[in-house]
Amino acid sequence: MSVLSQLNIIHVKELGKTVSTFEGDLTILSDINFSVKSGESVAVVGTSGSGKSTLLSLLAGLDIASKGEVYLDGEALHQLNEEQRARLRAEKVGFVFQSFMLVQSLTALENVMLPAELAGEKNAKEQAQALLEKVGLAHRVGHYPSQLSGGEQQRVAIARAFIGTPKILFADEPSANLDSKNGHLIESLLFDLNKQHGTTLILVTHDEDLAKQCDRIIHIEGGQLAKIRDGEGVAVHVG
Template sequence: MSTLLQVKEVTKTVRSNGEDLKILKECNFAISKSESVAIIGRSGSGKSTLLSLLAGLDTATSGEIWLAGQPLHQLNEEKRAFLRKKHVGFVFQSFMLVQSLTALENVMLPLELSLRKNAKQQALELLEKVGLSDRGHHFPNQLSGGEQQRVAVARAFASKPDILFADEPTGNLDAENGQKVEALLFELNAQAGTTLVLVTHDRNLAKRCQRQLVMHAGELSEETAIREESTQNNGRVHVA
């Protein structure tokens, strides 16, 4: 299985109170096409920062990030934006729908930006897949939180991305709606063969992924390695 995302010795440092604060420390891992990976860790551990770097929304202080064969670490914002448009989908904790657009128009948006034909028909089909075929004419403020996130999931898959990044996709939802959105993510992911990378504090959600990576104080470890090593010497194992 070919590699879609490669991370090599990635660090992220910011200035805080006149001092350098290292948020990420020499992260190394690779993600294959069609793989599902969860990044878990406590609040402030660096997992959302890492996701931003992987998606090209921010730049690393040092190291390399390769996405779909392209060196994100060498691209300017314009070229990173083009790469995101071509290969990447997003689902955010806060939904990030355009409030002035209906549910249907929100799903149509990435299709129209990509000059896809039959954007409306494709968007209607996606809304039907997420169980909202009767809510397409409603605006986000007329939808529940669970419905808004289902619209966001439909929008994320509309452009048929090679990789989907989800940042706490069920974090703002109650248990019932969280389970619905969770099921949709993995169902649509399986149908489309999309690579899925999600940040979550929900262990049950993380366990649905093929792999779990753990962030702790800016360092990255493999979940399976942690379980094995913790019984021996509590050592941390970097992902190669």
């Protein structure tokens, strides 16, 4: 592992993803290089189909790259098997998806507790209750997802993502399915929890205003890294 890989919580080198189709090989991402420091907030932006969500999946170890290297908190994802990647995700990663991904047969409290219980943590219930209170849902702990609004379901998903205090939080269009009011609430929660816990935040978004709240913005165009700039619009060094 390079010294650079050890200095950043995420380091990506010559990353590429190609899939086979009936019409031949399709390159989704190619030659992606960048690093993310611990505690940093980074937005990944680009047009639909540019490869943003694929990049997020590769960074989190949910998908396997066709070429290149991904280091997550010092561990070489590209050298791990699925079981090892799953262990790493359970220990260090949280997720927030635009479709909430809650278990419909579990209450809000049980949904938030689930990752901690699977990790064998003894205080899962206490952690879950504290996080639901932090996201303003202490009065909804016994409700099922079908009894919650979209904004409430996404707040449950955020609480679940932060249980166990992950080092890295990945969010894929976290406010896309919400109205403006709830969307802004969700975005504020993500940044508040990012600052309170020192969690590195990587989010995919089409919202330029949301992206500008991040420390850096990574632009993906046609599967390639077009530019990296800070929230003020100033270009910064790729790496």
